[in-house]
Amino acid sequence: MAHTPQFGHHVLDIDCETEVARIVTTLRDYLTDVRRKGFVVALSGGIDSSVTAALCVRAVGPERVFGLHMPERASAPETIRLSRAVSDTFAFDSEVEEIAGTLEAIGCYRRYDDAVRRVVPGYGAGWRSKIVLPSVTEDDTLRLYSIVVEDPDGQRSRHRLSVDAYLGVVAATNFKQRVRKVLEYHHADRLNYATTGTPNLLEYDQGFFVKLGDGAADVKPIAHLYKTQVYALGEHLGVPAEILDRPSTTDTYSLAQSQEEFYFSLPHHLMDLALYARDHDVPPAELAQALDLDVPAVERVLRDIDQKRRSTRYLHQPPVLVEEIGPGDG
Amino acid sequence: MSSHVPERIRQFILTSYLFGDHHRMPSDTESLMASGVLDSTGVLELIEFLESEFGISVAESETVPANLDSIDGLVCYVSAKEQAGDEGVA
DSSP, X not given: OOOOSSOSGGGGOOOHHHHHHHHHXXXXXXXXXXXXXXXXXXXXXXHHHHHHHHHHHHHHOGGGEEEEEOOOTTSOTTHHHHHHHHHHHTTOEEEEOOOHHHHHHHTHHHHHHHHHHTTOTTOOTTOEEEEEOOOTTTOOOOOOOEEEEEOTTSOEEEEEOOHHHHHHHHHHHHHHHHHHHHHHHHHHHHHTOEEBXXXXXXXXXXXXXXXXXXXXXXXXXXXXXXXXXXXXXXXXXXXXXXXXTXXXXXXXXXXXXXXXXXXOSSOHHHHHHHHHHXXXXXXXXXXXXXXXXXXXXXXXXXXXXHHHHHHTHHHHOOOOOSSOOSSSOO | OOTTHHHHHHHHHHHHHSTXXXXXXXXXXXOTTTTTSOOHHHXXXXXXXXXXXXXXXXXXXXXXXXXXXXXXXXXXXXXXXXXXXXXXXX
């Protein structure tokens, strides 16, 4: 594919009303196809789930959309207020499902603390933490996860994760997305609705989701849109300003964690451009100019994109069968 | 430098990442990440292997592709670490 001349943010411009119409048609066609009556949307108070909910309302009306607010211990205090602002703004029914009790019962918090103690033996009640990646733009070190802990006195320290600690932390926190999805499917079954997934293109492409957690859904209406485009749709659809202005967060760890320090190598508006450039043969020098970075840093960003695609291929794969089964029409 | 370093590294790659499949063994200069042998968890495993197998300490500043992303790079890195004792080689 030929590269775009005069590369810049304008390459992500979309006609919002045309895009909304296209998505709405897909959503309606899907319900007709599977004979379900509406959509369940898990609301996080973030831009992606808010836009997804607004699109579902445009597709089938507020009376056929059901929202879920599912906070747990690590959720930010403002999460539920913001997610309620979405269900209020778009006037659809919703319910609060506190998931902390389920997570406690299944051992999510205990298993997490046990995993952290493998590298920070004193970790426990009153401590907070998050896992972080080093910056890809500052030097050439590989992006290996560390954990940042804060003791009850507010003292922070960072520790490199061992393999078992890293896997244990991820396996424990993945309960959160999976328990939420269990509840989404419960309500979808109860109402004869379909579930929605809320990844944008960055998240979908780069594997920023939990397999059979937030990665599981019947329809993913914004998975083809760069994050910048999701924000544009949000503004167009009337998503509350406070959500449009809020920085991206994972809302998964007890210390506040941006999506950049957890996963992506750049803020979303720059990451969008990098991913676009990767897929449209934009020369690194041109991308470097657009991102205001030097070429070696841009090459590391592109390398990180490729590495994430390879590492998360497993998340996208359907179950492997030894041979084809049946006529293939489901 | 121990003459066994390349063999021990190749054996670790073969048993830990390739389930013993010699046909998938990358060449000594090939990128372990680009060839799909190593992902981020694999790099953590590799670091733990280097530290336990060769008694070295891998500093964060040394976790760069030049040191860890090919068999040749790993051999050079481990050999330099062994010669340097506790000193860094980044």
